Amino acid sequence: MFKRFASLQWKSFFRSANFGKSLAVKILMGFFAVYMLVVLAASGAGMYFILRKAVPDQSPMWTLSQYLIYWVLIELFLRYFMQKLPVMDIKPFLTTPVKKSSIAHYILGRSAASMYNLLSLFFFVPFCIVLLFQGYSGINVFLWLIAIMAIVLSINYLNLLINKSDKALAVIGGIIVISYALDYFGIFSVKEVFGPIFHGLYAYPITVLVPLVLAVFIYYINYKFLHDKIYLDSTLKPKKVQANTSDLAWTKRFGDLGTFLQLDLKMIWRNKRTKSQVWISLLFVFYGLIFYTQEIYANMMPMKAFLGVFMTGIFLSNFGQFIPAWDSSYYSMMMSQNIPLRKYLESKALLISVSVIFMFLLTIPYAYFGWEALAINFGCALYNLGVNIPVILFFGSFNKKRIELDQSPFGNMQGTSANQFLIMVPVLIVPILIFSLFYYLFSVTVGVTVLCVLGLIGLVLKNTLMDKVTVQYRKKKYGMIAGFKEKNS
Known part of the structure; x- marks a missing residue:
């Protein structure tokens, strides 16, 4: 069923009457995407040496672990603006014997294949390859990469839940600013608190289960939310929107x-x-x-x-x-x-x-x-x-x-x-x-x-x-x- 859904989406894309109108823009954006992936791969490959030179008295893995909390928060903040929610025209399928569970799993699966998840992959895979050449334990590095990708998927699915909430955006932005300010002015070291937690994903391979369970849990919440919303009659209900009004009298x-x-x-x-x-x-x-x-x-x-x-x-x-x-x-x-x-x-x-x-x-x-x-x-x-x-x-x-x-x-x-x-x-x-x-x-x-x-x-x-x-x-x-x-x- 997943293959059939993908085929239908692919045909819908290429058979669109609008496909040829913005083809030049699509090609140009494709070049930008390839350039971005190459830059990320080069940055990931060089990150080990950059960190070793910047902080010679610490292991590059330990140094990177201290900043991963900021990576998580900033990626979640940016995805709010940049990542499109997975959409699919499901109305034609609601009158056919297609399981709602199949539709929900397909939508979430498409989200997992997002370009933004691929960006992280292109950065961390070259970094891990360099770690292997530098003598780091292969099993530890491999499981650490699995943990990182589980975190990426957790961020991806968490974004689907909070993407409509401006309050969530303000909270995340506030946490980033406050955390950086506490670190910068030496009031409280956020890096020293979360550094050992993220480094533990490498030092103790069994901890890979934590981000994996987290990713599955957030996926399940999204699945339940979508499954409960996929009804034909739900599209017939009039939308009730609470309008936030303001007279803006000062503009007069x-x-x-x-x-x-x-x-x-x-x-x-x-x-x-x-x-x-x-x-x-x-x-x-x-x-x-x-x-x-x-x-x-x-x-x-x-x-x-x-x-x-x-x-x-x-x-x-x-x-x-x-x-x-x-x-x-x-x-x-x-x-x-x-x-x-x-x-x-x-x-x-x-x-x-x-x-x-x-x-x-x-x-x-x-x-x-x-x-x-x-x-x-x-x-x-x-x-x-x-x-x-x-x-x-x-x-x-x-x-x-x-x-x-x-x-x-x-x-x-x-x-x-x-x-x-x-x-x-x-x-x-x-x-x-x-x-x-x-x-x-x-x-x-x-x-x-x-x-x-x-x-x-x-x-x-x-x-x-x-x-x-x-x-x-x-x-x-x-x-x-x-x-x-x-x-x-």
Whole structure:
């Protein structure tokens, strides 16, 4: 039965009317996936030597074991955004003599074959091979790898249970931040508590039974949940959804823009895919810590320009590149009403502007690493406000692919086209090149000044630029409407 289900899913994929439309994007993402697997395999093979050099007085296995608790928490946190829940059109099977247990096992089996489980496999298998060549016990290494893969499956199935809960996401994120802070400031060593536990999976092979039992237990909970939900009449019951309402009265002070702004805020808060953009933007505020704390990047000013553009403009990029596809389900209705297109676009620009300013304020603490960091972030934020906002709105006029807001936020290529890749050139690469040119010819001050001047020019010419963007949207209006009507695009 499992083979038959797989065959049907395979035929459904290739016979889809939409298969050929995004073939180029699928191929490109395939190359990225292969690249990621190669990088992970190389990282796993080199991890033993990296750890031995970084902490020469400890066994690499012991050092790695201390950080595995963070790996578990971070992977669980990231999977909330990235891993798509296993879906299958089961309605046709509910009127046939197909066992519900077979359907449930197939859905969970497909989840076990997830790409995200494969990523862990490509990292830990090369690491184990190196351990064998370094004289580690073969049986211990093999059973340790089995335990790690059982943990991966436990994370996979636990994610299926908590994926719909924002509270669970907040709890996991809070645990990660608090644990790291306790370790970093020397208040309490989380690593010393969990290090021996994970190292015990290698030192005492019998302990492999613990993660195996845990994986089976979580699998069984998922199975019972799915088995109890697979009923034909359950799909006929009207859904009862408790709406979380807010009048957002403060948006009225923006006049005509307030109505559009209120709709955008409600859309962002009520839909998982849009809300995830907010969480990701906040998460990437900490991205600078990866570079500012490394001496190798201390004098790499172009890298700091990249961080400035990226951190202050992360919401601009993630949310702005899909304008107006976020409204695709009702875009044709909007365009048939007496709604000023200019006001609609200005409301999007206002929302993104607020995000850029807010993200810049969150990056102010990076001044701890020097005034250049603060100055570059300020210049990049100003450039984002004056130049990148009109640019990304202009490119939005080429979006013709529909987005279903109730779909999973990541691992989801819905709404993606070549436009999303091309837009990174003017938004991300151009300001870095401009800053780098004036930095190498003159100084950091001149580079930041040029970015600020360009941003101010863009703000002064805001009305002119928005007029041109509006004209472009009017030209592309009917093409966008036709594109948004095509579902699964």
